[in-house]
Amino acid sequence: MPRITAVPATEAGPFLKLFYRVARKRFGAVPEPMAIAAHHGKLLRASVIHELLVEKAAATLPVSVRELAVYRTATQLGCSWCVDFGTMLQRLDGLDIERLKKIDDYASSPAYTEQERLAIAYADAMTATPTSVTDEQTAELEREFGRKGLLELTYLIALENQRGRMNSALGITDQGFTSGDACRVPMP
Known part of the structure; x- marks a missing residue:
């Protein structure tokens, strides 16, 4: 059990609800590390943007x-x-x-x-x-x-x-x- 609970969808603001919807569609569930990081909205946004940029940039290796x-x-x-x-x-x-x-x-x-x-x-x-x-x-x-x-x-x-x-x-x-x-x- 995580040491910090995830932010439930019922308590999510508009950005977080959008993120949860996209994550569910893409992965079948909201990744728990992100739902926990949602307690710190600015770090969550930075993390999501970073992950997306890395995903696009990492194309050199097989x-x-x-x-x-x-x-x-x-x-x-x-x-x-x-x-x-x-x-x-x-x-x-x-x-x-x-x-x-x-x-x-x-x-x-x-x-x-x-x-x-x-x-x-x-x-x-x-x-x-x-x-x-x-x-x-x-x-x-x-x-x-x-x-x-x-x-x-x-x-x-x-x-x-x-x-x-x-x-x-x-x-x-x-x-x-x-x-x-x-x-x-x-x-x-």
């Missing part, structure tokens, strides 16, 4: 590379909400979510490409405390994805670290975006 790096970050942080939501996003993007069950074995699993392995290893290194990214690792990523791709990957992993740590601090857990046996992926 979708599977982006999504797997973000998903891996969520699993490393233990953010069950992020794992739940990220699994749903991958399913909606048409990606194979069955292979997420093998993500702990990414280095040797044939379910992952070399590009995906590099991105997952980078997510691990960035999410470790202290960060364990090496010069060699960033040089290899830049050769593989270009400077723009490296910056995109770094930004997305850093952003997921922010999301996951905020959700954990507020006690926000999985919301059921991947409910049902067909698409439920357990936390590694």
